[in-house]
Amino acid sequence: MIIWKDILKPIDVVVDTESTVETVIQRLAESRTEIALVRKGRVIAGYCHMRHVMEQLARSGRLDEPISYKRDLLRVPQLSAVEFSHNISMIIGEDLDKKETGYISVSEAKNKLNELRLTQLNQLLHGSGVGIIRTNIHYEIEFINETAENILGIPSSFLLFRNYKTLLTVDKDLDRVMSGETLVSLNSSMNFKQMSGNFYPLRIDGKITGLVHMFFLREVFEEAVQELDFVRNLYSDLQAVYASSQEQILVIDEDGKILRVAGLFLSKFWKVDKPEKIIGKHISEFTKKNIFQPDVFTLCVKQKRKITALQESIGSRRIWSVATPVYHEGKLEKVVILSRDISHAPNQHHTSKKTTESSVTDKLASVTIQGKKLVYRSQKIENLLTELQRVAQMNSTVLLEGESGVGKEIFAHKIHSASTRRDEAFIRVNCGAIPEQLIESELFGYEKGAFTGADRNGKAGFFEIAHNGTIFLDEIGELPLTMQVKLLRVLQEREITRIGSTRTIAVDVRIIAATNKNLKEMVEDGEFREDLYYRLNVIPFQIPPLRERKEDIFPLAIFFLEQFKQMYEIKKSFTPEAIDVLESYDWPGNVRELQNIIERLIVLSEGEWIQRENVLHSLYGDGQKREKPPFVFEIMPLKEAIEKLETQLIIRGMQKYRTAAKLSKVLGVSPATISRRMKKLKE
Ligand SMILES: Nc1ncnc2c1ncn2[C@@H]1O[C@H](COP(=O)(O)OP(=O)(O)OP(=O)(O)O)[C@@H](O)[C@H]1O
Numbered sequence: 001m002i003i004w005k006d007i008l009k010p011i012d013v014v015v016d017t018e019s020t021v022e023t024v025i026q027r028l029a030e031s032r033t034e035i036a037l038v039r040k041g042r043v044i045a046g047y048c049h050m051r052h053v054m055e056q057l058a059r060s061g062r063l064d065e066p067i068s069y070k071r072d073l074l075r076v077p078q079l080s081a082v083e084f085s086h087n088i089s090m091i092i093g094e095d096l097d098k099k100e101t102g103y104i105s106v107s108e109a110k111n112k113l114n115e116l117r118l119t120q121l122n123q124l125l126h127g128s129g130v131g132i133i134r135t136n137i138h139y140e141i142e143f144i145n146e147t148a149e150n151i152l153g154i155p156s157s158f159l160l161f162r163n164y165k166t167l168l169t170v171d172k173d174l175d176r177v178m179s180g181e182t183l184v185s186l187n188s189s190m191n192f193k194q195m196s197g198n199f200y201p202l203r204i205d206g207k208i209t210g211l212v213h214m215f216f217l218r219e220v221f222e223e224a225v226q227e228l229d230f231v232r233n234l235y236s237d238l239q240a241v242y243a244s245s246q247e248q249i250l251v252i253d254e255d256g257k258i259l260r261v262a263g264l265f266l267s268k269f270w271k272v273d274k275p276e277k278i279i280g281k282h283i284s285e286f287t288k289k290n291i292f293q294p295d296v297f298t299l300c301v302k303q304k305r306k307i308t309a310l311q312e313s314i315g316s317r318r319i320w321s322v323a324t325p326v327y328h329e330g331k332l333e334k335v336v337i338l339s340r341d342i343s344h345a346p347n348q349h350h351t352s353k354k355t356t357e358s359s360v361t362d363k364l365a366s367v368t369i370q371g372k373k374l375v376y377r378s379q380k381i382e383n384l385l386t387e388l389q390r391v392a393q394m395n396s397t398v399l400l401e402g403e404s405g406v407g408k409e410i411f412a413h414k415i416h417s418a419s420t421r422r423d424e425a426f427i428r429v430n431c432g433a434i435p436e437q438l439i440e441s442e443l444f445g446y447e448k449g450a451f452t453g454a455d456r457n458g459k460a461g462f463f464e465i466a467h468n469g470t471i472f473l474d475e476i477g478e479l480p481l482t483m484q485v486k487l488l489r490v491l492q493e494r495e496i497t498r499i500g501s502t503r504t505i506a507v508d509v510r511i512i513a514a515t516n517k518n519l520k521e522m523v524e525d526g527e528f529r530e531d532l533y534y535r536l537n538v539i540p541f542q543i544p545p546l547r548e549r550k551e552d553i554f555p556l557a558i559f560f561l562e563q564f565k566q567m568y569e570i571k572k573s574f575t576p577e578a579i580d581v582l583e584s585y586d587w588p589g590n591v592r593e594l595q596n597i598i599e600r601l602i603v604l605s606e607g608e609w610i611q612r613e614n615v616l617h618s619l620y621g622d623g624q625k626r627e628k629p630p631f632v633f634e635i636m637p638l639k640e641a642i643e644k645l646e647t648q649l650i651i652r653g654m655q656k657y658r659t660a661a662k663l664s665k666v667l668g669v670s671p672a673t674i675s676r677r678m679k680k681l682k683e
Contacts, residue, residue, distance in 0.1 A: 005078040007112040008093040008102030014039050015067070017046075022063035024053050037092070037103060038069040044100055046071045047090045078102065082113055110204040118143055118212070129220055131195070134202065136210040137178065139165040151217045152191050164213070177201050177211045187218065194218040248319075250337040252297055256283045259334065266341055269313050296323040299576060300335050308554055308583075309576040310561075311339070318342055318573070320558055342558060374410050375559045378549035384541065385414065391539050392418035397491070399476075399536045400514040402543030405592030408514040409474060411543055416470040421510055424469030427462050432478030439483050440499060444490075447500035463496045463507045470510040476536065477517035477528060484529045491535045511536070546587040546594065553583045556591060560598040572602055577612035581651075584681050585619050586644070616655050620648070650677050 013027050013036040024036050028050050036053075038046040046069035056068055074085055078093035078101050091109060093102045104112070114134075122132055122145040131148030135141050141164050144156045152159075159167075165174050170188040177183055183199040197215025201208045251260040261275035269291055270278055278286070287295040292311045300307045300323035307323045321339040325332055376382070391398060392415045400408045409428060416426045434442050445461030462471060473479075479487065490496055491511065495504045513536045522528035546552060557579065565572060574582075587593055597618050605614040636644075653663040653674075660674040667674070 002082050002113060002116050003079055004076050004082055004091065004093045004104075005102075006116065007082065007109055008078060008091075008104050009108075011037060011044075011100060011103055013037065014044070016040070017069070018066055020064050021053055021057050021060075021067055024048065024067050025050075025057075025063075028053070035090075035103070035105065038067070044073070044092055044103075045069075047073060047103075075100075082109065084110070107204070111209070114202060114204065114209075115143060122146075129216055131197070131213075131215045131217075133159075133164065133213045133215075134210060135164045135213075137208065139163045139174070139211075142210070148215075151195065151215070152193055154191055174199065174211070178208055180208060188213075188215070196221050246340060248337075248339045250339065252283055252335045252337065254301070254332045254334060256297060257281070258283060263338075264341075266319065266339060269317060269319065269341075292319075292321075294576065296321050296337060296576075297335055299323070300325050300337075301332065304332070307576055308579055310342075310558060310573045310579075312573060320554070342562065373559070374407070374414060375556050376549070376552045377555045378551040380544050380549045381552065384411075384543070388415055388541065389418050391415065393420070395510055397511045397513070397536055397538045399519075399538070399540045400512065400543060401519070401540060402514075402516065403545045403590055404516040405590035406543040406545055407591050408516075408543055409472065411541070412470075412472040412474075412512045412514060415512055416472075416510070419470070419510065421469050425466050426470045426472065427466040428472040428474055429462050430474050432475035436480050436483075439480065440486065443483075444486070444496045445498040447498050458498065458500075461496065461498065463490060463509060464498075464505060466509045467507050468509075470512060473511065473513040475515060476513040477515040477519055477522055481527075481529065484532045488529065488532045488535060491532075546590045550583055553587070553594065554579055556594055557582050557598055560595050561602065564599050564602040568602055570602055572605070572608055572610055574610045575612060578610050578615045581612050581615040581619065584647075584651075613655070616651065620652055620655065646677060647681060650674060650681070654678070 012031050013033055015024050015027060015036050016039050019038075028034065028036055034050045036048055037044045038048060040046070048067055048069040052070070053067060056065075057063065070089065072088050073090035073092055074088045075092045075094055078095055084106060089106050091104050091106060092100055093104075095101050118132065118134055129147060131151045132143070132145040133141055133148050134143035140161050141159050142161070144159050149156050149159075168174075168188050168190050170186060172183055172186055177199045178201065180201050182201065185196060186199060188195050188197070194217070195215040196218045197213060200212045200214070202210040202212055246264055248264050248266045249260075249262040250258065251262075253259055258278050258281055261279065265275045267273055270286065271291070272278060283297050284295075286292060287297070291313050293313070294309055294311065296307050296309050296311060299309070304325060306325070308321070309323075310318060310320050312318050319339045319341050321337050323335055323337045326334045326336060374381075374385075376385075388411065398412075398415060400411055402408055412428070413426060416422060429443065431439070441459070441461065443461045443463055445459050445464055448458040473487075490507070493504075494508065495506045497504050519528055519533055519537070523530045523533050546556075557574065561572070561574065564570075582594075582597075589596070597615075600618050601610050601614055604618070605611070649667065650663070653667060654660070657663040657666060660671045660678065664671040664674045
């Protein structure tokens with residue numbers, strides 16, 4: 001707010017009502033001002049302008065007559081806000097004791113007011129990169145802000161009172177502004193600087209008194225526009241991603257108010273048809289009605305960390321959700337919850353295509369009758385699948401290496417179903433499970449009467465059955481050396497000879513071999529033929545162990561849980577803490593071990609919830625088993641091994657002693673060390 005005191009001028013020339021024209025002219029000339037205030041008795045009752053005095057003199061021709069003065073003045077408290085009244089041309093300010101403190105003509109006051117407003121605007125816009133220049137009606141620059149000086153690269157001392165119109169190049173006529181038009185987004189240039197901005201006419205009492213030019217440096221402005229475009233594009237990309245998302249993305253503020261819903265709206269859970277109907281509501285409204293249990297929002301806020309949980313709803317619907325807290329400058333700002341409905345379809349990312357059934361039902365080798373589901377969430381597996389997909393198109397031999405239980409068979413199956421052979425047979429041969437004396441006949445078949453006990457009609461071997469399809473030689477490292485030579489021949493010649501026959505049969509098969517052994521080392525130790533090794537190792541793939549892709553543990557656990565629930569017709573869910581333990585375990589037996597543990601948990605745990613303690617018990621056994629040697633399954637750096645051992649000790653210790661204080665005494669460390677480790681474990 002601008003008050004009178006900000007703009008009043010000090011009173012200098014005061015004359016009285018008896019003063020002559022001559023005296024007044026003299027006084028004004030001495031003090032180089034234009035206005036004299038006229039005192040009547042003790043108060044200022046009027047004023048006269050030099051112009052009026054001269055007019056009086058011209059009219060009467062007398063210097064000795066008393067001056068005539070104007071009386072349209074208003075006395076105002078100097079601390080009151082500037083306001084103008086109709087028919088008043090002069091303002092006299094007074095203090096609280098009614099003493100006159102200053103004066104100003106209304107037209108001057110209006111000018112000053114504009115100036116002050118412009119200065120305030122300038123302060124407001126300071127740092128925004130907006131240049132401001134004001135001119136009077138003659139285009140003379142009367143005000144220039146610092147930004148304008150910087151943009152133009154010219155100091156205000158040079159610019160002030162210069163004619164702006166002659167300095168500036170503008171593609172439109174600036175006179176239009178002086179006749180009341182506002183010109184927006186106009187390009188102009190000065191001192192080789194390109195600007196873009198608006199010109200506004202400045203009005204006082206409806207009369208145009210000058211113009212204001214507010215402008216940006218064009219390159220900065222264009223950059224900002226580009227940035228805006230970028231953000232706009234990003235926004236539409238995000239919308240597209242959300243629209244194709246299979247997950248519901250819920251944004252909740254720190255108090256629990258639902259701010260946004262994107263992606264797939266799980267309307268069956270919310271029991272409303274549109275996301276608009278839940279926006280603005282409090283999440284507890286829904287959790288109280290058992291729509292989502294457990295309440296992952298509250299868990300996430302309380303524990304100040306990411307929470308992964310299987311949530312249930314009335315009517316046995318379930319979703320799995322990941323709630324992530326979002327912090328801004330150390331303060332919780334919101335929680336983002338990603339949820340996927342798993343009520344009917346378990347979490348499966350890829351489903352194998354149809355695989356031809358085969359009539360072979362041999363105990364020694366198995367034929368994959370149905371495509372298995374490959375469940376994953378990790379980038380590692382995503383990348384692997386992309387590679388496999390590419391390789392699947394070729395006919396080259398593939399060697400799958402990886403620890404036992406990582407899912408090599410499923411990956412072999414993936415290759416088959418992504419290849420052009422997908423509608424032909426996929427034959428899995430477990431090389432380690434076939435007795436040595438039977439391997440040859442199983443692989444290559446035999447003619448009738450080839451040996452005692454042989455089928456009277458003879459039998460086709462797996463290679464023949466796999467003709468046009470894929471043969472998966474699992475546990476290839478178990479193949480006896482004698483058989484390795486024969487296999488090598490098939491790989492080279494692409495033909496087989498049945499036992500008891502001299503006729504060769506051409507076979508067109510894609511070979512996928514798998515091993516959990518280090519074949520290279522076996523070659524060095526003379527246990528595996530080098531030539532066969534190179535024949536098989538055409539395109540090798542390493543399937544990472546589960547501990548190197550921990551993100552897969554949760555979806556796999558849910559997948560198996562759903563499978564076993566159906567199988568045993570039992571209703572059960574994991575608590576978030578139970579999932580935490582599963583995710584922090586190292587899984588030496590990989591996915592197979594996880595599958596077995598889940599089955600055990602389903603069958604053995606009591607109640608509807610599988611608790612953290614149930615999982616700890618299944619994974620680490622009870623107290624008596626503490627004497628078991630530590631789990632070290634591979635050679636690793638000593639520091640890492642010690643950390644693992646510490647982790648195990650703490651998990652088992654907590655299971656037994658329950659509190660960090662008690663456990664710290666037994667382990668001979670401070671409780672702080674235990675809680676630090678526990679925190680790390682949870683991470
Ligand atoms: N990503 C996965 N998704 C779903 N099930 C999986 C996955 N990985 C493995 N499995 C399951 O885990 C079990 C073990 O997998 P598989 O037999 O393929 O392992 P492997 O690497 O061939 O083991 P081995 O070397 O001992 O033969 C199987 O029941 C398989 O279906």
